[in-house]
Amino acid sequence: MAAPVLSPSRRLRRTPFSDGVEAAGVRAYTVYNHMLLPTMFRSVQEDYRHLKEAVQIWDVACERQVELRGPDAGRLMQMLTPRDLRRMTPGQCYYVPIVDETGGMLNDPVAVKLAEDRWWISIADSDLLYWVRATAIGWRLDVLVDEPDVSPLAVQGPKADDLMAQVFGDSVSDIRFFRFGVFDFQGRDMVIARSGYSKQGGFEIYVEGSDIGMPLWNALMEAGRALDVHAGCPNLIERIEAGLLSYGNDMTDDNTPHECGLGRFCNTHTAIGCIGRDALLRVAKEGPVQQLRAIEIDGPPVPGCDRWWPLTANGKPVGRVSSAAWSPDFDTNVAIGMVRMTHWDPDTEIEVAAPDGLRKAIVRESFWL
Amino acid sequence: MAAPVLSPSRRLRRTPFSDGVEAAGVRAYTVYNHMLLPTMFRSVQEDYRHLKEAVQIWDVACERQVELRGPDAGRLMQMLTPRDLRRMTPGQCYYVPIVDETGGMLNDPVAVKLAEDRWWISIADSDLLYWVRATAIGWRLDVLVDEPDVSPLAVQGPKADDLMAQVFGDSVSDIRFFRFGVFDFQGRDMVIARSGYSKQGGFEIYVEGSDIGMPLWNALMEAGRALDVHAGCPNLIERIEAGLLSYGNDMTDDNTPHECGLGRFCNTHTAIGCIGRDALLRVAKEGPVQQLRAIEIDGPPVPGCDRWWPLTANGKPVGRVSSAAWSPDFDTNVAIGMVRMTHWDPDTEIEVAAPDGLRKAIVRESFWL
Numbered sequence: 001m002a003a004p005v006l007s008p009s010r011r012l013r014r015t016p017f018s019d020g021v022e023a024a025g026v027r028a029y030t031v032y033n034h035m036l037l038p039t040m041f042r043s044v045q046e047d048y049r050h051l052k053e054a055v056q057i058w059d060v061a062c063e064r065q066v067e068l069r070g071p072d073a074g075r076l077m078q079m080l081t082p083r084d085l086r087r088m089t090p091g092q093c094y095y096v097p098i099v100d101e102t103g104g105m106l107n108d109p110v111a112v113k114l115a116e117d118r119w120w121i122s123i124a125d126s127d128l129l130y131w132v133r134a135t136a137i138g139w140r141l142d143v144l145v146d147e148p149d150v151s152p153l154a155v156q157g158p159k160a161d162d163l164m165a166q167v168f169g170d171s172v173s174d175i176r177f178f179r180f181g182v183f184d185f186q187g188r189d190m191v192i193a194r195s196g197y198s199k200q201g202g203f204e205i206y207v208e209g210s211d212i213g214m215p216l217w218n219a220l221m222e223a224g225r226a227l228d229v230h231a232g233c234p235n236l237i238e239r240i241e242a243g244l245l246s247y248g249n250d251m252t253d254d255n256t257p258h259e260c261g262l263g264r265f266c267n268t269h270t271a272i273g274c275i276g277r278d279a280l281l282r283v284a285k286e287g288p289v290q291q292l293r294a295i296e297i298d299g300p301p302v303p304g305c306d307r308w309w310p311l312t313a314n315g316k317p318v319g320r321v322s323s324a325a326w327s328p329d330f331d332t333n334v335a336i337g338m339v340r341m342t343h344w345d346p347d348t349e350i351e352v353a354a355p356d357g358l359r360k361a362i363v364r365e366s367f368w369l
Numbered sequence: 370m371a372a373p374v375l376s377p378s379r380r381l382r383r384t385p386f387s388d389g390v391e392a393a394g395v396r397a398y399t400v401y402n403h404m405l406l407p408t409m410f411r412s413v414q415e416d417y418r419h420l421k422e423a424v425q426i427w428d429v430a431c432e433r434q435v436e437l438r439g440p441d442a443g444r445l446m447q448m449l450t451p452r453d454l455r456r457m458t459p460g461q462c463y464y465v466p467i468v469d470e471t472g473g474m475l476n477d478p479v480a481v482k483l484a485e486d487r488w489w490i491s492i493a494d495s496d497l498l499y500w501v502r503a504t505a506i507g508w509r510l511d512v513l514v515d516e517p518d519v520s521p522l523a524v525q526g527p528k529a530d531d532l533m534a535q536v537f538g539d540s541v542s543d544i545r546f547f548r549f550g551v552f553d554f555q556g557r558d559m560v561i562a563r564s565g566y567s568k569q570g571g572f573e574i575y576v577e578g579s580d581i582g583m584p585l586w587n588a589l590m591e592a593g594r595a596l597d598v599h600a601g602c603p604n605l606i607e608r609i610e611a612g613l614l615s616y617g618n619d620m621t622d623d624n625t626p627h628e629c630g631l632g633r634f635c636n637t638h639t640a641i642g643c644i645g646r647d648a649l650l651r652v653a654k655e656g657p658v659q660q661l662r663a664i665e666i667d668g669p670p671v672p673g674c675d676r677w678w679p680l681t682a683n684g685k686p687v688g689r690v691s692s693a694a695w696s697p698d699f700d701t702n703v704a705i706g707m708v709r710m711t712h713w714d715p716d717t718e719i720e721v722a723a724p725d726g727l728r729k730a731i732v733r734e735s736f737w738l
Contacts, residue, residue: 010674030400130495
């Protein structure tokens with residue numbers, strides 16, 4: 001039987017770049033923040049090879065923004081995360097775990113500090129707007145919280161600097177990692193950060209105003225012809241190799257940041273005001289009892305991982321795999337999984353219950369990049 | 370080019386009934402509350418015909434529950450909605466618009482009052498859990514808020530009573546509309562309400578515990594053979610004919626309940642404590658300037674409505690269509706659209722910018738059922 005198609009509806013929002021994505025021959029989508037996110041153009045393996053060798057334009061408009069504006073914007077931002085934001089300056093981007101009152105993760109966005117009283121939170125797949133706005137109201141903060149008409153467009157791949165320079169000028173290469181600058185495109189200001197959901201290098205352009213979306217898409221496509229530019233998207237294989245986590249896949253609100261290996265983005269002791277701080281103090285001190293790990297799975301290419309695959313040792317449960325794919329470059333199955341501390345040491349041999357049967361697997365010291 | 374497929378991933382959650390849905394030959398999905406929701410089995414028209422003549426089992430596990438439990442559960446529930454809940458008793462279900470501090474709709478769920486201190490909110494497509502939990506924390510309420518392992522399974526169609534009686538006994542027919550009772554299935558308690566997202570009659574079973582999902586699915590399928598039972602799903606054509614709204618399609622957080630024609634579910638004056646009450650008092654008194662209407666669209670069957678189609682009169686914008694389909698029974702295109710008050714009177718002639726060009730359309734007095 002053919003793979004089920006995705007039924008179109010207004011509820012699954014199109015993006016300012018959807019016309020370009022369709023013209024480029026998108027073959028598969030996922031849904032992310034009630035919006036269409038392409039997942040494949042040629043094939044996942046062809047897209048992967050091309051991403052590592054050339055440059056791609058990604059419609060990641062589904063990374064919606066939650067904008068905080070007003071005198072209490074900074075206070076509210078600190079209430080959301082155990083990362084200490086006191087030294088963050090306008091022009092910086094921070095990866096910030098967002099936690100609830102129990103320390104469970106609600107989202108793992110990038111916070112963009114535009115000014116002392118203005119922030120964008122570039123969110124993963126959950127309606128963080130609801131959490132932030134209800135918090136602002138409940139605590140009577142003087143801050144406006146909404147979703148602006150801002151849609152990120154990513155330029156990723158080793159030739160990203162070359163392409164961006166042609167459209168925005170050479171100074172775009174001066175942007176440092178997780179910093180942003182403001183650049184002109186056809187008379188419009190664009191926030192451009194050196195960031196993105198791959199380890200191949202590149203930028204994210206925060207496109208303000210849907211009307212300028214396709215002109216920018218077309219300008220990048222045109223300028224990149226000699227660089228073999230293609231439409232692309234976050235690549236399953238590459239992101240697992242690189243250990244880039246996916247909220248909803250690799251972690252949920254059941255997990256603390258420490259379980260997700262994000263302890264380095266938590267300053268639980270000094271993040272005064274964070275709603276989940278009390279709950280996290282103990283886990284920050286003692287460490288978690290399970291943690292995400294890179295896992296190598298034996299055998300031929302695994303099928304798609306559409307549910308948690310149990311991890312066992314001698315038949316006893318020790319965790320679960322949440323993302324997995326065959327890696328052509330490393331000639332093995334690469335995976336991300338939550339593993340109990342009894343079995344999380346490097347080179348521990350465990351088993352994974354894949355859909356086609358039990359396979360051998362090994363816990364790795366680090367990801368593949 | 371073939372319609373884009375939906376990429377499977379753990380993030381798009383399977384349901385306790387997914388194995389049954391797949392065995393029944395699901396052909397299309399949508400994503401709803403980060404979960405798979407079937408949209409088509411044979412064809413939308415065949416499913417529609419069968420729904421109106423027989424009985425269907427629907428996997429609507431994506432109607433996730435937000436559970437409120439504790440001494441402040443009732444107070445919190447009233448904070449969420451402008452519907453006055455004071456006379457609601459355990460055993461009742463209420464359709465409740467949920468609004469933010471500006472009166473904008475955040476969700477349009479069914480609230481199930483299990484006990485004075487325990488509620489389920491059976492939600493439409495947005496992470497209402499985030500709003501409710503942050504509200505509980507911000508206002509320091511004594512209430513537990515979480516998502517329990519409860520997955521609704523709907524039995525819809527004219528033969529729904531016959532089928533349900535075979536599995537749960539004749540007394541299931543005594544359940545009145547939007548009331549519920551507790552029934553036994555294999556030693557497990559099941560909350561069963563007379564409700565559902567069609568106008569063909571039927572029930573929703575709140576299945577508590579994923580492990581009992583497939584046994585119940587199979588028991589219903591087995592018991593319904595002589596009734597021509599089939600796997601089904603909310604049907605686009607039938608729900609438009611019936612005027613059943615879809616959050617994210619027909620309304621967003623830009624719209625008040627009154628704009629959505631839900632004024633009869635608002636008692637803004639007496640719903641003391643509702644967060645959006647102040648903002649809604651004026652619109653409750655003066656009425657909205659635009660409102661959802663049934664709209665009949667001329668011409669051959671319309672294509673799928675995956676974005677707002679502008680409504681115009683003499684070239685001037687007067688609204689937009691958000692849902693549309695060809696209705697075999699009414700031999701016309703049925704649609705739902707937001708229309709400005711200057712053009713919302715019955716029989717007003719307007720135009721709709723469908724993808725294949727401008728078509729004539731007529732505002733109707735009421736929906737088709």
